[in-house]
Amino acid sequence: MIEPGDAAVEDRGTPTLEEVARVAGVSRSTVSRVINDLPGVSGRARESVNEAIRLLGYVPNEAARSLVTRRTNSIALVVSEPGDRVFSDPFFAGVLRGIHSGLAGSHRQLVLMLMAEDGNGNGNGEQLEKYLSSGHVDGALVVSMHGDDALPQRLAEGGLPVVVGGRPLSGTEVPYVDSDNFTGGLLAARHLVERGKRRIATIAGPADMAVGIDRLVGWRRGMSEAKLATDAVVHSDFSVEGGARAMAELLDRHPDVDAVFAAADIVAVGAVRELSARGKRIPDDVAVVGFDDSVLATSVTPQLTTVRQTVEEFGRTMTWRLLAQLAGEEYLPPSILLPTELVVRQSS
């Protein structure tokens, strides 16, 4: 029996593979095999190695390992937003939780990188790109790209496995994960039609983001199905104020509006506020449908009918896709759409 205090065990700094080998009475190679769970080790050897590891509190030196394997066991999460907006967004919180849960058990670390501008228009994008493409991480998850930033494309071309969250605007080879925003918009429109509404407006998201476009297009499809006009459209950013402003504009331009599909719950909240301010009853005068099914949906009065997307699954799926690619799996889907579903509450 080996005990701490044995001459063989005594030691100064962090234990190395070599010392584990000495204590276990085997060679470096054998210890390495045990650690990496490789075959070709007798039960006896395996046991004494594990015992020695426990005894010494040995933890492999990642740097040394990384140096030879050319893997870093870390992946980057690139967030290309000023930070404030993203991080206070419940959507992002859910995605992050999903990523974390998707990473559990994979023995990989998450390196967080914000793409920021320093106020002089100088971003850290170049530096970030260099870092990412230099083998510091095994892969990257990129979320909330606006417009058609070609960063993911360039990274992928540089040989780095990349998965994008949210459909990129410009067609690209880079795999992405997204909610089925089109179907979500479609469901919202159909639902409002079924409710007997005929003058259905929408407050769409930003016109330069796929998430805005896709939901709008889905809504249009639903309207066309019912042979209804699709002219009551206003774009807004994702904020309460934006939603309120957009609602006001809609009411001014189309006083006969009897329903509105807002591209996000937060926008719907603004719309509800404006409607209430104008004395419109919800849903009788104007029905409202949101998108996201975030906490907001159930914390306003009336509670929102909304299109649910499973944000946590979003993050988990991105992670899964990336890890699968890293593992060299074949026939992986280039992109993945996650289902959305309608949740009916009081506002419609």
Place this chain on the structure above:
Amino acid sequence: MIEPGDAAVEDRGTPTLEEVARVAGVSRSTVSRVINDLPGVSGRARESVNEAIRLLGYVPNEAARSLVTRRTNSIALVVSEPGDRVFSDPFFAGVLRGIHSGLAGSHRQLVLMLMAEDGNGNGNGEQLEKYLSSGHVDGALVVSMHGDDALPQRLAEGGLPVVVGGRPLSGTEVPYVDSDNFTGGLLAARHLVERGKRRIATIAGPADMAVGIDRLVGWRRGMSEAKLATDAVVHSDFSVEGGARAMAELLDRHPDVDAVFAAADIVAVGAVRELSARGKRIPDDVAVVGFDDSVLATSVTPQLTTVRQTVEEFGRTMTWRLLAQLAGEEYLPPSILLPTELVVRQSS
């Protein structure tokens, strides 16, 4: 002049120090000196090395460097919350932004680690602790510890530089950064007294968090100064509903309350909602003061008088403290309190 395409430059994979040396016509050592900005290199040598680096697109291999220097150039951000709550919290978003900005130019990466439980009560805390104390990161920032988790203490004892965000409940040697919550509470109380209020209540934060206790104690101090009673106290979690419930309880128990200091804006929002529901006018019947000066403060009606804490500075200060410690600076303050100030708006 060296050109890409020269025989000396041609190459297969990622360039190494050695190749840069060859191209530049100097030795490994000289290149290393240039890269690490060490003295003792002639201008001529330095130039040709830089030229070669540019030419080859050389980026140092962090693993190799880390292996010998025993530094990783990365620090951990440990968040010990279920994730959802923290990440959707604007406070945390600001802190994260501050950390990021504090890290800018330091050439260090942020490794994000969530302390999560898997629903069976099994956390990843042990694994996380092992990882952190095994030299995978140079230091750690730990935020939102609840109660008196001894993780930071243990990490610090293990030799890892640690800075905690928010005063730990139990006394500890670990340096921390916090807002001056005591003074914040004091300012709020004094302000309400000055406004002529005499029956001033408080909705305090959780009794097991320093942030809750300190603000409460500050309020008590302010009340004592004015010789006012400090019995109208109710604790609440940081949520709108909690705030509303707490306000209801206060009104039931002390119908004569004419002012309330809420330990957070989000709680104040709940209080405002409850007050409005009961037909109380703000600030005439009951004045309200919040804490944080988050976006909430200005997005409710009436806009909140609140105690401002500079969240971004919070994160930046944590980072600074950690980096300074890593740099071996002496006479560093064990803990740092950031000033809070009163922002008067409509609710008081």
Place this chain on the structure above:
DNA sequence: CACAATCTTGGGAGCGCTCCCAGATTGCGG
């Protein structure tokens, strides 16, 4: 019982870098 096939094991080489030390070069006063 000899020999092949299989399973285990150990040692060497080398990943790309930093750091130390010794050697080469230069400057300058005696």
Place this chain on the structure above:
DNA sequence: CCGCAATCTGGGAGCGCTCCCAAGATTGTG
């Protein structure tokens, strides 16, 4: 013109690990 310090440069060793290959141990088979 030499000596000695100051400046600059190069090579070796080694960080802790993985991976390859050869050698040893064990088992099976004619």
